[in-house]
Amino acid sequence: MLDPTRVSDLLGVPVEKITDRGSSHSWTLHHVRLADGREVFVKAAHDQAGVFAAEAAGLRWLAEAEGGQGVPVAGRGVPVAGVLAADDHHLILPWLPAEPPGPTAAERFGRELAALHKASPPTAYGASWPGYIADLPLDNTLTDAESGDAWPRWYAERRLAPFLARASGHLSGPDVALVERVITEIDDLAGPPEPPSRIHGDLWSGNVLWSGGRGWLIDPAAHGGHRETDLAMLALFGAPHLSQVLGAYDEVAPLAAGWRERVPLHQLHPLLVHVALFGGSYRSAMVEAARAALG
Known part of the structure; x- marks a missing residue:
């Protein structure tokens, strides 16, 4: 279900390698390495616009708490995985x-x-x-x-x-x-x-x-x-x-x-x-x- 072209478009970087990590409920899970060396985690589905929008909104809202960064920066911020991108078919987070x-x-x-x-x-x-x-x-x-x-x-x-x-x-x-x-x-x-x-x-x-x-x-x-x-x-x-x-x-x-x-x-x-x-x-x-x- 993951669309490498769409992931590249969302992040502005070509996808270099995809490793499937199974599935959960109605979506599949993937470890993706980008051409710039970054690694990201991707949830993908045919159509989970509501689910992915809710998860992205929730992560961002938690990260907005006073002092929160919402990104994996050691020693500061609330412990919330930052949202890199989301659409109706993909949710992209940092790879931890x-x-x-x-x-x-x-x-x-x-x-x-x-x-x-x-x-x-x-x-x-x-x-x-x-x-x-x-x-x-x-x-x-x-x-x-x-x-x-x-x-x-x-x-x-x-x-x-x-x-x-x-x-x-x-x-x-x-x-x-x-x-x-x-x-x-x-x-x-x-x-x-x-x-x-x-x-x-x-x-x-x-x-x-x-x-x-x-x-x-x-x-x-x-x-x-x-x-x-x-x-x-x-x-x-x-x-x-x-x-x-x-x-x-x-x-x-x-x-x-x-x-x-x-x-x-x-x-x-x-x-x-x-x-x-x-x-x-x-x-x-x-x-x-x-x-x-x-x-």
Whole structure:
């Protein structure tokens, strides 16, 4: 699906070599070497204009946080892969050679993630562009955060309810009723009010690329949201050195009391996404999270 001529046109440099790196969802992945010696990462698809536009917008918005560079410059900026180019069929990012993460890199990532969440906070939950998670649409309708307690209803109405509907074909009646109870009781489950933060929105371990002694954010579903969502996602599928990440994060941006008990609430949306995408194999994990969220 990658068009070398189009990639050359977007970057203004001829393509010298393409190495295929498999596929994900509806797109293919490629490592490309350019004639000027640079290496880039390319996602390619027949038509993923909405998905690629949302990813590019999210990466740029995260990188615009105060002090952010959005490019792999060691020692400064938020840890966000910079967008080199994007169109309806390609998304082009710098090539970041992967490496195994260690405790020191994990601590740095925790500090940088906390700084990102604190920097240039948005005034609303949601985002100004149509969202996607994988290739499923996300309702990013903006909701003003002035009241201080807007997030619970936003999360229930824009994340839980739509994906409960998408996943319902793989769930039993009691399963659906359980999540509906979470939605009904969301105000009591959400914890103390938090202002919105610039969050990644899909920060499972596979969306942190470890390179150059730090963790880089890739594949976001970025929006103004609750910072505990990113931390809960890191825990969902077992991010490496998670205790070091969380410890360093809490030093920079201390978390509200009871945040660990709220992890299942924040994991409920991504688990509903997984049920919608992959079927009943994620049903039991989703049900367990809903029960834990209710206490």
